Amino acid sequence: MNKDTNSDSSKPKKRRRGEEIEAESSSSDRTLSLEENLTFSDTLVALRIMRAQFPHIDKVSIRPFILQSQLYSSVNDRTQVDRELESLRRERVLRVFKLNTGQDDHAIMFLDDYLNQIECVVKRMEEKKQVNLEVFEWFQTHVLDSKLEPSVGHEELCSLLSIGGKVKDEHISLLINAGILTRQLIDPDMYWFAIPNIGSVLKGLSQGRKEILSFLNRRKYKEMMLALLEKKHLRFSPLDMRFHLRDLIGSGHLKTIHTPTGLVVQISKD
Numbered sequence: 001m002n003k004d005t006n007s008d009s010s011k012p013k014k015r016r017r018g019e020e021i022e023a024e025s026s027s028s029d030r031t032l033s034l035e036e037n038l039t040f041s042d043t044l045v046a047l048r049i050m051r052a053q054f055p056h057i058d059k060v061s062i063r064p065f066i067l068q069s070q071l072y073s074s075v076n077d078r079t080q081v082d083r084e085l086e087s088l089r090r091e092r093v094l095r096v097f098k099l100n101t102g103q104d105d106h107a108i109m110f111l112d113d114y115l116n117q118i119e120c121v122v123k124r125m126e127e128k129k130q131v132n133l134e135v136f137e138w139f140q141t142h143v144l145d146s147k148l149e150p151s152v153g154h155e156e157l158c159s160l161l162s163i164g165g166k167v168k169d170e171h172i173s174l175l176i177n178a179g180i181l182t183r184q185l186i187d188p189d190m191y192w193f194a195i196p197n198i199g200s201v202l203k204g205l206s207q208g209r210k211e212i213l214s215f216l217n218r219r220k221y222k223e224m225m226l227a228l229l230e231k232k233h234l235r236f237s238p239l240d241m242r243f244h245l246r247d248l249i250g251s252g253h254l255k256t257i258h259t260p261t262g263l264v265v266q267i268s269k270d
Contacts, residue, residue, distance in 0.1 A: 050070060055243060062201060065097075068081075068108060095108070097192070101205065111144075118139075134164065136174075150193055179194055217267060230245065252268055253267070
């Protein structure tokens with residue numbers, strides 16, 4: 001990726017990098033078909049463009065997120081994706097979340113979007129005159145900044161929060177009720193960091209996956225032209241066909257085949 005030679009060398013590298021990508025991921029990317037826009041050479045480029053293409057979801061206040069499986073369908077080298085994701089996570093450009101779908105699903109959200117998401121939750125709680133809201137500031141300042149992994153233990157969480165003030169059980173309950181933390185089933189002393197308001201979207205994600213696979217399985221050769229499939233509307237998911245196809249191709253449930261008339265999407269044989 002070309003570097004901007006005229007950029008101010010005093011700006012931090014992370015900021016320059018993000019600005020370059022913003023220019024590349026213009027609004028025109030929303031209108032390109034999936035076939036024209038399926039693969040990218042760079043993980044951050046792929047993330048920026050998929051963020052711009054994230055579907056608008058009625059009645060759900062959620063910032064754009066990208067599934068790790070979608071990245072695998074968009075950048076050919078999975079090792080490169082993992083390496084670049086790790087680098088972006090350490091640079092605090094984004095966060096990676098384990099999703100509660102019953103599968104090994106991970107979502108990626110740019111840190112600014114995640115902080116905005118938390119801010120929306122806090123505003124709603126302020127309107128309801130909730131108490132102990134100082135914990136959200138402690139969480140952002142002391143936990144998010146130092147704990148980059150997808151999970152945190154109860155003792156470490158309390159220790160980090162206590163830098164901000166005296167931690168009470170009500171503080172932890174508030175973070176859980178806000179959808180920012182979820183207890184791990186296997187170990188209740190461990191929490192996953194979570195994306196608030198994502199519950200109904202995850203339900204749609206699972207239903208949309210089933211709907212597409214069921215539709216293709218009913219076809220004679222279990223396949224369809226990508227350009228035609230992308231135009232179909234889903235009945236059971238608020239997410240669009242493009243979002244689901246990237247996910248299913250990256251997770252290996254579907255594969256693409258190049259033909260003289262364009263890309264064909266086919267059910268992967270077990």
